[in-house]
Amino acid sequence: MLEKDGTNVPKINLNELGLDINIINPNLLIDKTLELYQNGLPRGLDLGVKCLDELFRFELGRLATITGIPNRGKSEIVDFVLCQFNKLYGYKTAIFSPENQPVALHYSKLVSKYVGKTFDKAVMSESEVKNTLNYLSNNFFIMDYQKNYSLDEILGTAKQLIDSKDTKILVLDSYNKIECQKPDNITETDYISKVLDRLERFSKDNNILILLVAHTTKMPKESETGDYVIPTAYNINGSANFFNKSDFVIVVHRIKNTFETMIKVDKVKFKNLGSTGEVRLQYDIHSGNYYDNNVYEFGTNKPIIPKIEPFVIPSENHNNEPIDYLNIQVDYFDNKADIVPKPKNLKEFITSTEYKTKVEYIRAGSSEKETKERKNKANLPCVCMSGRFNTHRSTSDLKEPTGLICVDIDLQDNRDIMSSVPTILKSISNVAFLAKSVRGIGYYAIIPIKHGDKLINHFWALERDFKSLGITIDRACKDYTRLRLASYDTEYYINSHAEVYNKVLDSEHTEAKKEPKRENKEQTQKTYTHVNDFETVDKILNDCKTNNVDITGSYIEEDKTVVYENWNKIALTLISVYKDTEKGREYFREFSKLSNKYNESDCCNTEYDKMLLYYKDNNRITVASLVYLFDKYSKE
Numbered sequence: 001m002l003e004k005d006g007t008n009v010p011k012i013n014l015n016e017l018g019l020d021i022n023i024i025n026p027n028l029l030i031d032k033t034l035e036l037y038q039n040g041l042p043r044g045l046d047l048g049v050k051c052l053d054e055l056f057r058f059e060l061g062r063l064a065t066i067t068g069i070p071n072r073g074k075s076e077i078v079d080f081v082l083c084q085f086n087k088l089y090g091y092k093t094a095i096f097s098p099e100n101q102p103v104a105l106h107y108s109k110l111v112s113k114y115v116g117k118t119f120d121k122a123v124m125s126e127s128e129v130k131n132t133l134n135y136l137s138n139n140f141f142i143m144d145y146q147k148n149y150s151l152d153e154i155l156g157t158a159k160q161l162i163d164s165k166d167t168k169i170l171v172l173d174s175y176n177k178i179e180c181q182k183p184d185n186i187t188e189t190d191y192i193s194k195v196l197d198r199l200e201r202f203s204k205d206n207n208i209l210i211l212l213v214a215h216t217t218k219m220p221k222e223s224e225t226g227d228y229v230i231p232t233a234y235n236i237n238g239s240a241n242f243f244n245k246s247d248f249v250i251v252v253h254r255i256k257n258t259f260e261t262m263i264k265v266d267k268v269k270f271k272n273l274g275s276t277g278e279v280r281l282q283y284d285i286h287s288g289n290y291y292d293n294n295v296y297e298f299g300t301n302k303p304i305i306p307k308i309e310p311f312v313i314p315s316e317n318h319n320n321e322p323i324d325y326l327n328i329q330v331d332y333f334d335n336k337a338d339i340v341p342k343p344k345n346l347k348e349f350i351t352s353t354e355y356k357t358k359v360e361y362i363r364a365g366s367s368e369k370e371t372k373e374r375k376n377k378a379n380l381p382c383v384c385m386s387g388r389f390n391t392h393r394s395t396s397d398l399k400e401p402t403g404l405i406c407v408d409i410d411l412q413d414n415r416d417i418m419s420s421v422p423t424i425l426k427s428i429s430n431v432a433f434l435a436k437s438v439r440g441i442g443y444y445a446i447i448p449i450k451h452g453d454k455l456i457n458h459f460w461a462l463e464r465d466f467k468s469l470g471i472t473i474d475r476a477c478k479d480y481t482r483l484r485l486a487s488y489d490t491e492y493y494i495n496s497h498a499e500v501y502n503k504v505l506d507s508e509h510t511e512a513k514k515e516p517k518r519e520n521k522e523q524t525q526k527t528y529t530h531v532n533d534f535e536t537v538d539k540i541l542n543d544c545k546t547n548n549v550d551i552t553g554s555y556i557e558e559d560k561t562v563v564y565e566n567w568n569k570i571a572l573t574l575i576s577v578y579k580d581t582e583k584g585r586e587y588f589r590e591f592s593k594l595s596n597k598y599n600e601s602d603c604c605n606t607e608y609d610k611m612l613l614y615y616k617d618n619n620r621i622t623v624a625s626l627v628y629l630f631d632k633y634s635k636e
Contacts, residue, residue: 041272047084049281051292056248056265056274058085060168063200063210064248067236069228073254073261073283074213075099075173076109080290081211082169083113086139087311091168094161096143096154098177099213103142109288110136116287116310128310135313141165149179151195155202162206163461163503166450170203174213176237189239196245214242227256233266243267259283261290325432325448325498326350330383330402331393336483339393341384346404349383350433350446350484351492359488363440371439380438380486385446386455387480398480401452404432405501406484407462408474411441416569416625417470418442422493424469432498435489444484450502455480461503470568533577533623540626541590543634551629552595566629567592571611573625584608 044057058064058081068074075097085091100106108119111132117124141161147153154172161167172178182191203210216231230253233243243249249267254260264278282293324347332344358378365371385406390399409421417424418441425434425445433446449458459478466473476482544551553566570591571584578584588608592598 044273045085045089047081048088049084049290049292051279051281052263055263055277055279056250056268058209058248059273060209061204061207062247062269063196063203063212063245064250065233065236065242065246066211066213066250066252067216067231067233067242068252069216069219069231072252074252076283076288077250077252077261077263077290078171078173078211078213079106079109079113080288082140082171083110083289085169085209087114089168090314092139092141092161092165093169093171094141094143094158094165094167095171095173096145096158096177097171097173098145099173101145106142107133107136110140112286112288114311114313116289118286131313141167149177150181151178151198154178155198158202158208159206162208163505166502168208170208170210172199172210172212174215176215189241192239193241193245196241200245200247212246214238225256230262230264248273254283255280259285260293323498324496325404326446326494328402328404329388330385331388332381332383333393333483334381335379336382336485340391341389341393344383346383346385346402349486350435351494352486353488355380355486356488359438359440359486362438375438375485382483382485384481385484386452386482393481395480401455401480403448403452404446405449405455405458405462405477406444406446406482407459407466407477408437409443409445409471410437410474413472413474414442417572420572421471424471426493426495429495429497429499430501431493432495433493435487435492438485438487444487448498448500450500451504454504457504457506458501460505462501464505465503468568470572536623537574537577537587537626540630541587543630544591544594547634548594549630549634550594550596551626551633552592553629553633568611569625569629571608573623575611577623 042059044059046053046057066074066078082091082093082095086093097106100109111124111129112119114132114135115124115128117128119129143154143157158167158170178195180191182188186194199210199212202208214236216235217237219228219231219235221228231251233249233251234240236242243266246267247269248265251262251264251266253262253264255262259282261281261283262278263281265274265276268274268276280293281290283290326347328346329343330346330349331341332349333339333341358380362371362374362378365374384393385402385404387401388399390397409418409425411418414421421443422434425431425443430447431445432448434443436442437444447462449455451458456478459475463473463475543549551566552570571588574584574587578587585608
């Protein structure tokens with residue numbers, strides 16, 4: 001009970017009202033720290049080699065610099081690390097390694113590390129090679145060095161691989177192979193500092209381990225042995241910031257005329273992940289793997305040489321064993337006004353014929369207005385596809401995500417392409433279910449997603465991908481509380497081998513920047529009266545060229561992906577007019593050239609061929625689409 005003087009009433013500090021302070025939420029910080037206290041500090045990731053694991057452990061979200069003099073094992077150790085992490089944890093790797101050329105030779109070394117044998121047909125069977133290569137191709141992604149040399153390009157490719165392939169490691173071998181883009185007004189030291197800051201942020205933002213290989217300056221030779229002096233972290237060529245900015249600095253030095261390699265740890269930023277020191281590893285010349293040479297046979301000083309067993313490639317699903325993503329419990333509501341959840345099997349709900357009479361009554365409406373009125377009157381039950389709730393349907397009361405997203409394809413946004421939507425959706429391996437919406441003029445599709453707690457991020461990525469296919473999806477689908485009304489479709493589609501959708505985007509993709517309005521203000525909506533479709537296409541193309549009108553609507557995302565907003569619609573229109581003749585491709589090329597994002601290979605080959613493949617036998621788009629696009633963009 002509150003005191004009359006208000007002493008027990010929660011107080012509001014007026015000094016804190018309206019403040020927008022850029023600090024970490026104190027309550028969140030307390031929770032995270034208590035979690036560390038309860039569970040202990042993270043140990044890091046073991047590599048499976050005893051002496052290494054006792055000295056240090058890598059961790060995701062960290063930047064590790066690997067250094068040493070040339071040809072003393074840096075790249076070999078890096079390959080060993082990423083192979084071990086894949087064998088032990090299933091981690092996939094993105095590799096930028098111009099140092100390892102040709103690429104086929106690099107792959108051959110990885111094969112040896114997995115099979116445990118010399119890459120030679122005298123000792124390794126063809127089936128061993130093929131099986132391992134198939135596995136490697138799904139776990140190690142080597143960047144095209146002809147296209148990825150700047151840091152922007154490398155990180156852009158890495159981000160795409162993180163989103164689509166769930167890579168956990170990024171290898172940069174080596175730093176001096178990354179195209180230098182240093183402004184004239186800063187020193188090399190400052191430039192390297194900025195690059196390392198960016199890499200460190202990228203590793204943390206994406207929770208990956210970055211292994212950066214950096215060469216040292218030329219080292220002097222020891223007078224006694226004639227071998228080079230073993231470098232330290234401060235001998236890295238370019239800047240001491242490699243030491244200052246990295247979470248780990250590892251020096252790799254193969255001992256001259258031996259198969260021993262020294263691993264010297266010069267920096268471990270956090271003591272729970274290890275300490276400085278050095279160990280020596282034995283190198284197996286047959287497999288390219290390393291092992292601890294400090295383990296001896298009992299009672300002797302003879303080191304135990306372990307037998308290098310071949311890695312057993314895990315049997316992955318590859319869609320041979322179907323996963324029933326639809327056979328789950330979801331929250332059911334008696335109608336749209338109901339907010340109290342009841343459990344319901346999703347598969348039973350979406351395939352049921354129970355609601356047939358009501359749905360057919362709705363679809364029998366003679367007009368759009370009447371159909372909407374009938375839908376409201378029918379008072380259909382509904383479910384939430386993406387989230388389950390504790391006591392009531394509210395984002396604040398979300399109990400758990402379902403791991404599904406349901407996307408709506410409405411007629412009003414997709415009139416030109418709606419007849420092709422079922423064909424397109426059934427060709428997408430990620431679609432688990434497709435059916436008509438309750439009014440029967442649109443569709444909805446259910447897609448399993450990798451991160452149920454990142455519904456909105458998956459939606460932004462899906463929106464971009466669907467746009468590339470010429471389809472607009474309803475933005476209301478990114479809400480956990482979004483309801484799906486009961487429907488009925490005798491021709492619903494179930495894909496029992498659906499693949500989980502991995503892609504995410506951090507935020508809504510940036511829309512194209514509009515060009516300044518042209519000085520010619522006399523342009524008005526064109527009315528095309530024509531004898532045939534061929535004449536209309538000619539007139540629109542001529543007007544586009546004369547008035548410099550780009551109807552493609554293409555734009556570039558923040559990650560440098562080109563989004564072809566209307567190009568697919570243009571291609572479909574031309575296919576409907578010219579069928580599958582090369583004449584349509586010629587016109588497509590001419591319309592595409594009006595865009596400053598024009599690329600011959602992407603536009604006139606990849607995109608146009610894709611449209612031919614999908615829709616040439618089922619395409620009802622007419623030349624009216626071109627008229628609409630010209631009217632729209634000529635006014636901007």
